[in-house]
Amino acid sequence: MSRETQNFKSIPPEISGKVINKKGKGIKDVILTFLNEEGTASEKTNTDEKGEYSLEVLNNWSGSVTPKKKRYIFYPAKRDYQNMSIDKGKPEGDYKAVLNLKFFVSVTGNYRVPSGENFKNFYGSDIFDPEIKAGYKFYRGFYVWGGYGFFSKSGESKVFKEPTKWQQEFLSLGLGYYENLSITFGWKAEVGVLKVWYTEEMSYI
Numbered sequence: 001m002s003r004e005t006q007n008f009k010s011i012p013p014e015i016s017g018k019v020i021n022k023k024g025k026g027i028k029d030v031i032l033t034f035l036n037e038e039g040t041a042s043e044k045t046n047t048d049e050k051g052e053y054s055l056e057v058l059n060n061w062s063g064s065v066t067p068k069k070k071r072y073i074f075y076p077a078k079r080d081y082q083n084m085s086i087d088k089g090k091p092e093g094d095y096k097a098v099l100n101l102k103f104f105v106s107v108t109g110n111y112r113v114p115s116g117e118n119f120k121n122f123y124g125s126d127i128f129d130p131e132i133k134a135g136y137k138f139y140r141g142f143y144v145w146g147g148y149g150f151f152s153k154s155g156e157s158k159v160f161k162e163p164t165k166w167q168q169e170f171l172s173l174g175l176g177y178y179e180n181l182s183i184t185f186g187w188k189a190e191v192g193v194l195k196v197w198y199t200e201e202m203s204y205i
Contacts, residue, residue, distance in 0.1 A: 016054030017093025026051020036063040147172040168198040
């Protein structure tokens with residue numbers, strides 16, 4: 001009677017994925033930190049040229065993985081894992097990243113409905129004015145900003161039947177906070193001061 005002995009090697013679970021930007025292109029040299037649930041030990045790995053990474057963990061490992069690279073914000077900010085094993089299949093490990101710019105410039109437009117009847121009689125019931133705004137993010141989501149806007153509107157005096165023109169400019173300055181909820185959505189709050197000046201002209205023929 002003979003007995004055969006077989007040795008089985010345990011296959012460790014692996015966490016892997018890809019880090020991409022908004023256009024779907026991989027981002028290299030992203031550092032992914034693997035921290036166990038006690039927070040007492042960690043391992044790190046980097047993404048390659050394609051933005052891909054992988055790292056084997058211990059069987060039944062629980063912890064979190066956090067991506068990091070200078071000037072980038074990641075979604076999700078981290079991923080949590082519980083009792084990892086090869087039997088659970090491949091866990092989700094992908095991230096999306098956006099540039100966390102210090103300086104920003106935006107161009108917007110405002111649509112207004114005047115409340116004054118005299119103004120509406122001269123210039124109509126709607127106004128559209130463009131605005132350009134520049135800002136600097138100085139700490140996390142906090143930033144300072146300044147803006148400039150301008151609009152002009154031509155009309156006619158109902159009394160004198162002469163052409164009229166209204167011009168308005170405004171400067172704004174303030175403090176804001178912005179937080180991304182996802183790679184495409186977020187919310188912001190701003191407080192500031194506004195200086196407005198205007199001129200009105202009437203042409204006499």
